[in-house]
Amino acid sequence: MKGKNSFRIAILAASVVGITVVHYFTPLRLHVFHDIFQRLYYLPIIFAAFWFGLRGGLVVSLAASILYIPHVVFQWGGHLTLEMEKYLEILLFNVVGAVTGFLSEREDARRVQLEKTAQGLEDSYRKLQNQADLIIRIEEQLRKAERLSALGELSATLAHEVRNPLGSIRGTAEILKEDFPTGSKKFEFLEILLKETDRLNRVVEEFLHFARPVPPPLGTCDLAAELAAMVKLLENDALAYNVRIDIHAAEIVPEVTGDCERLRQVFLNLMLNAIQSMPHGGSLEIAPRLLPPQGERGGKVEIRFSDTGGGIASDDLPHVFEPFFTTKSGGTGLGLAVTQKIVESHGGSISVESELGKGTTFRVRLPV
Numbered sequence: 001m002k003g004k005n006s007f008r009i010a011i012l013a014a015s016v017v018g019i020t021v022v023h024y025f026t027p028l029r030l031h032v033f034h035d036i037f038q039r040l041y042y043l044p045i046i047f048a049a050f051w052f053g054l055r056g057g058l059v060v061s062l063a064a065s066i067l068y069i070p071h072v073v074f075q076w077g078g079h080l081t082l083e084m085e086k087y088l089e090i091l092l093f094n095v096v097g098a099v100t101g102f103l104s105e106r107e108d109a110r111r112v113q114l115e116k117t118a119q120g121l122e123d124s125y126r127k128l129q130n131q132a133d134l135i136i137r138i139e140e141q142l143r144k145a146e147r148l149s150a151l152g153e154l155s156a157t158l159a160h161e162v163r164n165p166l167g168s169i170r171g172t173a174e175i176l177k178e179d180f181p182t183g184s185k186k187f188e189f190l191e192i193l194l195k196e197t198d199r200l201n202r203v204v205e206e207f208l209h210f211a212r213p214v215p216p217p218l219g220t221c222d223l224a225a226e227l228a229a230m231v232k233l234l235e236n237d238a239l240a241y242n243v244r245i246d247i248h249a250a251e252i253v254p255e256v257t258g259d260c261e262r263l264r265q266v267f268l269n270l271m272l273n274a275i276q277s278m279p280h281g282g283s284l285e286i287a288p289r290l291l292p293p294q295g296e297r298g299g300k301v302e303i304r305f306s307d308t309g310g311g312i313a314s315d316d317l318p319h320v321f322e323p324f325f326t327t328k329s330g331g332t333g334l335g336l337a338v339t340q341k342i343v344e345s346h347g348g349s350i351s352v353e354s355e356l357g358k359g360t361t362f363r364v365r366l367p368v
């Protein structure tokens, strides 16, 4: 910028001096040339006004006037009426310098103003866009919450309608059972009836579990012990699917505040899903680790469940935590919805990454 300005000043000075020199050294009889040279002064004056505003225009027009006046006075005689046209021209130099300088300054100011307005507009636009994104996200969450609360009401009604007759059926079966000797065919039928009623009751219970608000967790839970217990519980399933389950604990994982029973359900759901995704065998790696505290928030425990199963299609991935989303013929699609609800009620979060054909990784993060 500085270099550019010095260059411009040099050009202006050189042209004013150059024009003056030709004035002084051109014989007066070539007055046509003198007329032309006189007007050449306008070029540096106008450029100075464009480049340096009012001050630039005036400085160059005054310099041109001062250099030109001796030529008029001493070489042309300086007669006021005879050389009137030349005096007027000098006046005009300064008028042109001032007006052009003033206009160019105003133009510059307007350009700066416009640039500022454009920048402001762009900022507002970006802010608006961010807000629009936020609104869309909140709306999505609201819609999900709405669906869940409708589901809650529905299942409460359903449970009510189903449970009462179930109670009567169970009672009646119990009474009828007394009439038949143990081991007889009818006694066995009644046993089946009782067992199926109990199962139905459990399903209804589970529904209610999902719909009911989860109370804040109390007590502490030893995650490493719970994980090991769940692996043990699933030993037979894993064997049937030819799946290897490994727990990698790189460090000692601290206890978390929480409802152990519900957290066990989380681990069980994730392990079951993983095993079910590997019908031809594979491995499931479970890796708990401690995440260091970040800023205001305290430390977290992360438990990673990585399987080498079929993976989840990218179209399905955003939906896996939605209630009733399932790709299994016998699935309810409630497993991950319940899992997410439990984890969030513990102040934690759950995320998933998956590649079709390669495997899936779920990460559960719980505050310590």
Ligand SMILES: Nc1ncnc2c1ncn2[C@@H]1O[C@H](COP(=O)(O)OP(=O)(O)OP(=O)(O)O)[C@@H](O)[C@H]1O
Pocket: 269, 273, 274, 277, 307, 309, 310, 311, 312, 320, 325, 326, 327, 328, 330, 331, 332, 333, 334, 335, 336, 337, 360
């Ligand atoms: N580890 C995994 N690998 C591949 N797909 C998975 C995995 N975990 C979940 N999924 C996909 O997410 C869907 C939803 O899982 P979710 O546990 O909620 O229901 P589900 O397993 O189908 O039914 P349920 O748990 O009631 O038996 C599954 O149907 C499956 O398509």
Ligand SMILES: [Mg+2]
Pocket: 269, 272, 273, 331, 335, 336
């Ligand atoms: Mg499941």
